[in-house]
Amino acid sequence: MAKELTSRAENYAQWYNDLVIKADLAENSAVRGCMVIKPYGYAIWEKMQHELDKRFKETGHVNAYFPLFIPKSFLSKEADHVEGFAKECAVVTHYRLKNNPDGSGVVVDPAAKLEEELIVRPTSETIIWNTYKNWIHSYRDLPILCNQWANVVRWEMRTRLFLRTAEFLWQEGHTAHATKEEALEETVKMLNVYADFAENVMAVPVLKGVKTANERFAGALETFCIEALMQDGKALQAGTSHFLGQNFAKAFDVTFMNKENKQELVWATSWGVSTRLMGALIMSHSDDNGLVLPPALAPYQVVIVPIYKNQEQLDAINAKVAELTAQLKAVGISFKYDNDDSKKPGWKFAEYELKGVPVRLAMGARDLENNTVEVARRDTLTKETVSFDNLTEYIQNLLDAIQKNIYQKAVDFRASVTREVNSYEEFKVEIEKGGFLLCHWDGTPETEEKIKEETKATIRCIPLDGDTTPGVCMVTGKPSKQRVVFARAY
């Protein structure tokens, strides 16, 4: 991918990790490790939000909003949770500035020091459970199934556009349940929602699995995840769903009276996906010509480019295109008719390829004569001339075909770099090639840690629907219940 660039392409694309990912999607901001998401990129994020939200509602969830600031004391109430996040928190210590006495700009007013510092949320478990405490008294108050769309801040030592920015956008679901079974069921249910979204909307195949203790969310008893594989052979954690047990209920003293009139601790889950998914989308499908977007997420699914020599021709094309766009609108296909006179057709072709628009229609004088249109698809870069009659139906089918095709391509790619490895020697060689390695592991954190140190590979997950044939650990020779998934990850 992205072996070389023409001097022209340089002006339109920024290349990142061998993939076009800044192409009108994002740029670095003036703030360390943060990103500006440009309108085209944000439109993709909005589509993702819409599709996810729809699925959350279908599973009985509602949206709410909780504060950006978390009192420092809240964060220290759950021991594992603090340990996990303490090192990467932005802290608010003052609430006022004043003019610098020496006349050079402003300084922090030392008189305005906060009694208790506020943490900019790295995740909202603590502030939410502090709130839930007041919402929950009886089994009749349960379950609580809330989701919040928000930004969070994690002061990472090293950032990576889309994949690990200091501030990112996400949704975080936080649910409270009367029983362990119900909470576990919720955890798995949301994992399935994420997997469905990734595969059917993003066209990104994912492995569903459970994290090992080492990789578990700070404060969770069990972390479920979906793991995707990028085109460069590295794995990407695309979403997580945590079973939190009663840890946060204990920490924030959230109890309820059950039907037997006994006081019980509440059971919790939390789950989230972030703008990291934008990275997953880009790195799964893009090619040397730019982005390849699945029709389900493309800000516009069809772009129409007129080709003309004079105003008269353009008028004729405008009229013809108006017929088409009315039909597209009627069936809910999103489109853009680009009759901007300041850009040439060739320029537009390249531009919309870079932006990943699934279908491009070109219409010129020749087409008007023949009652045809040229249809180009982004995923295969092929073109054909199609009759103007029944064009809408043709496009509908084509969009479906493209959605399926890019998913299938990703599935095939993943299959081509997923293999079973049985010895540690072989593992050390194979891991250099990237991809998922299915190996036996003795289940101990020590062995996992040793492998990580020696090869930089981590256990991405213990797959939920993997082969459960037992074997022996490739490192220690001790018994193993099933193969787990190793990879180098982002």
Add this chain to the structure above:
RNA sequence: CGGGGUGUAGCGCAGUUGGUAGCGCGCUACGUUCGGGACGUAGAGGCCGCAAGUUCGAGUCUUGUCACCCCGACCA
């Protein structure tokens, strides 16, 4: 915080032994073009990251400083 690198036009870069700043793209105007990132002509655009120093003279040499990028430690 360690190791490496880079700061020169909006973007990407060149700049020789120190002599007063250039290329490509983009931008503006006009004309010809328009079915795969057009071409010609004429333009506009720079405190050479910042600060000291050496020198008749610094983009270039010295010292300091700041910022950003890459590789580690950390992590979704």
